[in-house]
Amino acid sequence: MLHFARWKSFLILLTVISGVVLTIPNFFDEDSVKSWPDWVPSKQMVLGLDLQGGSHLLLQVERDGLVKERLETLRGDVRNLLREDRLRYTNLAIAKQAVQVRITDPTKVEQAREKLQSLATPVSLGFVTGQSSVNEVEITVSDGNQLRLALTEEGILQRIRSAVTQSIEVITKRVNELGTTEPTIQREGADRILVQVPGLDDPESLKAILGSTAKLTFQMVDATSSVQDVLNGGRPPIGTDLLYDTEDPPQPYLVERRVLVSGEELSDAQPAFDQRTNEPIITFRFNTSGARKFGRATQENVGRPFAIVLDGSVISAPVIREPILGGSGQISGSFTAETANNLAILLRAGALPAELTIIEERTVGPGLGADSIEAGKVAGIIGAVAVVVFMILSYGLFGVLANTALAANILLIVGTLSVLGATLTLPGIAGIVLTIGMAVDANVLIYERIREEARIGRSAIASIDAGFSRALGTILDANITTLIAAVILFSLGSGPIRGFAVTLAIGIVTTVFCAFTFNRFLIAQWVRMKRPTAVPI
Amino acid sequence: MIRLIPDDTAYKFMHHRRWSFPLSALLLVGSLVMFGINGLNLGIDFRGGTLIEIQTTDGPADIGNIRQAVGSLNFGDVEVQEFGSPTEVLIRVEQQDGGETAQQNVIAKVRQVLGEDNINYRRVEVVGPRVSGELTRTGIIAVLSALFAVLVYIWFRFEWQFAVGAVLATMHDVILTIGMFAVLQLDFNLASIAAILTIVGYSLNDTVVVYDRIRETLRKYKKRPLAELLDVAINQTLSRTVLTSVTTLLALGSLFFFGGEVIRSFTFAMIWGVFVGTYSSVFMAAPLLIFLKLRPQQLHDEEDGDTVGAGSV
Numbered sequence: 001m002l003h004f005a006r007w008k009s010f011l012i013l014l015t016v017i018s019g020v021v022l023t024i025p026n027f028f029d030e031d032s033v034k035s036w037p038d039w040v041p042s043k044q045m046v047l048g049l050d051l052q053g054g055s056h057l058l059l060q061v062e063r064d065g066l067v068k069e070r071l072e073t074l075r076g077d078v079r080n081l082l083r084e085d086r087l088r089y090t091n092l093a094i095a096k097q098a099v100q101v102r103i104t105d106p107t108k109v110e111q112a113r114e115k116l117q118s119l120a121t122p123v124s125l126g127f128v129t130g131q132s133s134v135n136e137v138e139i140t141v142s143d144g145n146q147l148r149l150a151l152t153e154e155g156i157l158q159r160i161r162s163a164v165t166q167s168i169e170v171i172t173k174r175v176n177e178l179g180t181t182e183p184t185i186q187r188e189g190a191d192r193i194l195v196q197v198p199g200l201d202d203p204e205s206l207k208a209i210l211g212s213t214a215k216l217t218f219q220m221v222d223a224t225s226s227v228q229d230v231l232n233g234g235r236p237p238i239g240t241d242l243l244y245d246t247e248d249p250p251q252p253y254l255v256e257r258r259v260l261v262s263g264e265e266l267s268d269a270q271p272a273f274d275q276r277t278n279e280p281i282i283t284f285r286f287n288t289s290g291a292r293k294f295g296r297a298t299q300e301n302v303g304r305p306f307a308i309v310l311d312g313s314v315i316s317a318p319v320i321r322e323p324i325l326g327g328s329g330q331i332s333g334s335f336t337a338e339t340a341n342n343l344a345i346l347l348r349a350g351a352l353p354a355e356l357t358i359i360e361e362r363t364v365g366p367g368l369g370a371d372s373i374e375a376g377k378v379a380g381i382i383g384a385v386a387v388v389v390f391m392i393l394s395y396g397l398f399g400v401l402a403n404t405a406l407a408a409n410i411l412l413i414v415g416t417l418s419v420l421g422a423t424l425t426l427p428g429i430a431g432i433v434l435t436i437g438m439a440v441d442a443n444v445l446i447y448e449r450i451r452e453e454a455r456i457g458r459s460a461i462a463s464i465d466a467g468f469s470r471a472l473g474t475i476l477d478a479n480i481t482t483l484i485a486a487v488i489l490f491s492l493g494s495g496p497i498r499g500f501a502v503t504l505a506i507g508i509v510t511t512v513f514c515a516f517t518f519n520r521f522l523i524a525q526w527v528r529m530k531r532p533t534a535v536p537i
Numbered sequence: 538m539i540r541l542i543p544d545d546t547a548y549k550f551m552h553h554r555r556w557s558f559p560l561s562a563l564l565l566v567g568s569l570v571m572f573g574i575n576g577l578n579l580g581i582d583f584r585g586g587t588l589i590e591i592q593t594t595d596g597p598a599d600i601g602n603i604r605q606a607v608g609s610l611n612f613g614d615v616e617v618q619e620f621g622s623p624t625e626v627l628i629r630v631e632q633q634d635g636g637e638t639a640q641q642n643v644i645a646k647v648r649q650v651l652g653e654d655n656i657n658y659r660r661v662e663v664v665g666p667r668v669s670g671e672l673t674r675t676g677i678i679a680v681l682s683a684l685f686a687v688l689v690y691i692w693f694r695f696e697w698q699f700a701v702g703a704v705l706a707t708m709h710d711v712i713l714t715i716g717m718f719a720v721l722q723l724d725f726n727l728a729s730i731a732a733i734l735t736i737v738g739y740s741l742n743d744t745v746v747v748y749d750r751i752r753e754t755l756r757k758y759k760k761r762p763l764a765e766l767l768d769v770a771i772n773q774t775l776s777r778t779v780l781t782s783v784t785t786l787l788a789l790g791s792l793f794f795f796g797g798e799v800i801r802s803f804t805f806a807m808i809w810g811v812f813v814g815t816y817s818s819v820f821m822a823a824p825l826l827i828f829l830k831l832r833p834q835q836l837h838d839e840e841d842g843d844t845v846g847a848g849s850v
């Protein structure tokens with residue numbers, strides 16, 4: 001056990017030295033590391049959000065909203081198709097995950113079904129790879145003349161998946177507009193998006209720009225009917241909706257459903273100040289087709305009011321004084337400089353395909369993060385010193401050697417974490433400090449065994465040799481069981497827990513190497529030099 | 538050099554099972570009863586809700602005032618407590634009815650009522666009902682599957698009695714830890730699950746070391762009574778058991794006193810776990826082998842088939 005072939009010694013030293021080299025970048029700040037030559041390792045550990053401060057938001061695409069919207073479109077399609085063929089129907093309605101309609105003339109049910117079949121042909125949904133097309137709608141006939149168009153589960157899932165993909169694009173654009181460094185935006189499971197933005201002072205602005213769908217439309221206001229009648233319980237005229245603005249108290253408007261131009265046709269939007277009133281406004285520019293549509297609409301409707309609608313509420317409803325042909329305009333409303341800026345960001349980034357709900361939020365302010373790092377450092381240093389002193393008191397020279405192995409161990413853990421680009425979290429620091437305490441366990445096992453062997457009368461070298469070889473099995477068994485716990489912690493845990501599990505697992509592997517191999521190597525060198533006749537422990 | 542444990546101890550540990558078994562049984566029943574009565578003080582990770590940590594910049598925080606201000610918002614159960622220092626306060630608001638958006642409303646309202654002057658919002662966590670349900674499930678699954686995986690591993694490496702003994706001893710530690718959480722009403726959150734799993738790891742580590750030596754001793758002296766052999770094995774590993782506990786406790790103590798408030802309940806649970814884990818390896822895991830009717834001959838039969846040869850001669 002105490003003989004090392006030359007290549008083995010070389011490999012052991014190489015491993016320890018690379019641990020040292022890989023750890024070094026962490027002692028320098030990021031900017032100076034960037035200026036190093038390429039061949040120098042420069043990877044640093046990434047600090048987790050709990051240490052550097054920042055926001056972690058888990059968003060979920062709202063299935064219900066998506067289904068509802070899809071069903072409303074489907075109902076519209078059914079109505080249009082049946083009218084095209086002058087098929088009379090009653091009870092066109094949405095029921096659960098389906099649209100139902102009763103065809104008045106039972107003999108025409110088959111004709112209607114064939115007509116509607118176009119809605120049930122497999123469609124390919126963009127953004128989804130793999131399965132190219134799915135059957136979104138299934139048509140069944142019941143009661144003789146009732147047609148039921150049900151959304152398939154498969155179709156809904158595809159919609160959700162593509163909504164997630166699209167949302168990630170939009171969110172990325174929006175978050176980048178905030179000008180923060182290195183946001184992480186990724187898919188989580190089938191219908192979730194994880195957004196992590198480090199070093200953000202105010203998570204509220206982040207939430208504000210993620211929380212709204214930002215669906216902007218320009219629609220005509222129906223000025224011919226009376227809003228008051230509708231408020232008194234009358235039905236809005238066909239093709240119009242009753243919408244409110246954001247004033248206090250909210251003002252009602254009857255807005256035509258037909259969309260003149262939508263936010264998708266914007267090419268730019270910027271916050272600005274109105275030169276006359278000095279109020280914050282948003283100036284915008286349409287792309288060519290948007291400019292054409294808007295120009296034509298304003299030409300036809302001079303003197304009438306139109307509404308600028310954002311996510312179902314009216315921002316403003318100016319009267320068209322003259323045709324707007326240049327393709328640019330401005331939105332005024334009761335904005336503050338901040339809300340105008342946020343809205344401009346949202347308009348530039350485009351609308352989300354579906355509503356997103358924040359289902360988990362964890363925000364840590366930069367102050368707490370810095371405090372945690374400081375506390376972690378202090379705890380780590382004090383813990384390490386305590387263990388080091390205790391080992392020297394217990395084992396003398398061998399304690400010093402074990403401490404050398406322990407130092408190598410810590411460097412290897414930090415070095416490995418740096419190379420993996422692992423995120424260091426507060427539980428991660430706890431994991432490292434805990435490893436310091438538990439790492440010496442292997443040394444203790446070996447040393448106690450050496451003592452025992454010496455006590456039964458073996459020579460010093462034979463005792464050391466036997467101590468190492470007999471402790472090996474125990475060290476392996478004990479560490480593999482802990483490793484199993486760490487792996488399971490990693491595979492089932494979330495966020496910070498994973499950080500803890502990673503440091504724990506890496507710690508276990510490096511511990512076995514340092515305590516058993518590196519420490520044995522050190523002791524072998526000592527044995528070769530001193531030729532001891534008694535074990536010094 | 539110091540020796541915490543003298544050489545050649547010969548404590549009669551198996552003798553102590555007369556009181557250690559009833560004591561453990563009592564503690565286990567006590568833990569379960571306290572768990573039944575008090576339940577766990579579940580954090581927002583598992584119960585959903587909002588957690589806000591604030592720091593006042595103009596002297597100590599007035600907890601009473603904050604409690605009243607936040608209480609006036611009618612968010613139901615609100616906890617306000619000092620967190621580490623007089624200027625730091627932890628506010629917890631229970632999960633609101635009305636789904637995910639209702640939770641978001643809480644932060645806005647609390648910030649409104651407490652104002653932004655002289656207050657640092659150091660940490661805000663909101664966990665909605667969907668996520669908290671999932672976290673509870675995966676937490677339980679994680680602990681159970683870790684136990685199961687280890688059971689299989691030890692079964693494979695030792696005899697079934699060792700596997701069952703190790704898992705029973707570990708469950709003993711987990712239940713006592715949960716009991717401690719229930720009695721002291723410490724905040725039970727995701728970090729607590731991590732603590733429990735680490736305790737599982739530590740306790741198993743300890744148990745396996747003792748078991749390894751037991752197996753070795755059983756192979757060496759086939760004729761002597763089991764209880765006697767167990768005593769020999771435990772005494773031989775006693776020095777190591779104590780030393781490792783001490784170094785681990787040194788590291789944990791340092792984390793507990795200097796590591797900051799955020800991980801204090803985590804380290805507290807771990808410290809408790811190290812004590813319980815060490816106790817159970819000596820006083821539970823080993824005597825359980827007698828209880829499970831381990832026969833030294835069983836080991837003898839397959840001695841040669843053991844390849845990795847943990848500690849075997």
